[in-house]
Amino acid sequence: MNIIFPIISFFFFFISCTGTNSYNIENIDSQALHKLILTQEGIIIDVRTSEEFLSGHLNEATNIDFYSNDFIEKLKLVRKDLPVYVYCRSGGRSASASNQMQKLGFTKIYNLIGGIESWKLANYPVIKSNKTHQSNHAFFSVAELDDILFNNKLVLINFSTEWCVPCKKMKPIIEKIQKENKNLEVVFIDADVNRELVEKYQIQGVPVFVIFNNGQEIFRHIGIISEKKLLKELI
Secondary structure (H helix, E strand, C coil), X not given: CCCHHHHHHHHHHHHHHHCCCCCCEEEECHHHHHHHHHHCCCEEEECCCHHHHHHCEXXXXXXXXXXXXXXXXXXXXXXXXXCEEEECCCCHHHHHHXXXXXXXXXXXXXXXXXXXXXXXXXXXXXXXXXXXXXXXXXXXXXXXXXXXXXXXXXXXXXXXXXXXXXXXXXXXXXXXXXXXXXXXXXXXXXXXXXXXXXXXXXXXXXXXXXXXXXXXXXXXXXXXXXXXHHHHHHC
16 A cells, blocks of 8 residues: 555656646537637637638638747747637647647647538538738837837837737727827837847737837736727826
């Protein structure tokens, strides 16, 4: 009895240290995923290639190609405090991606068993997209952004990416605020292009909105925010 207890204790210690504990990864079928998407906030990630994605994908899915060289770097820009729903064509890539997400600290990961093929077999909807455009957002050096903060009293910085669905939803709102508030300097920072600024301002998910007054940060928000709430912080 005295020998068995240390062996069991060592086993659980080994499991926790080797990362094989998948407590925050849950494999689910299409019906369960459909229900979760309808009932709780989360981020849908399609890890197929862009060509596969454009041919048909889940509504509001973000495409991050599992085989791309910057796959991990892009995952680092996804919010980790929200549930993530990940899928591929048949389930292989999404299972591997889920393991990568776990290592990066995502709190809850739902992996679709059978991928989008099982989703379509269950007669759930898919949508097609046009070819995505490359980012037009400029590169900013740390010195350039510091200069903007120094020369403008009120500055709103929007950290985003071209592939982030919440970022796309927020862009028209930020552009409207920019147009209607002439005393406000708005800076769009593409997190994919400006890695140095992402590190300096500790951006761990996009979109992020940071307000500066006289060079001092006074407000920060991650994720979608209403125009009314953002304007309130700008007064």
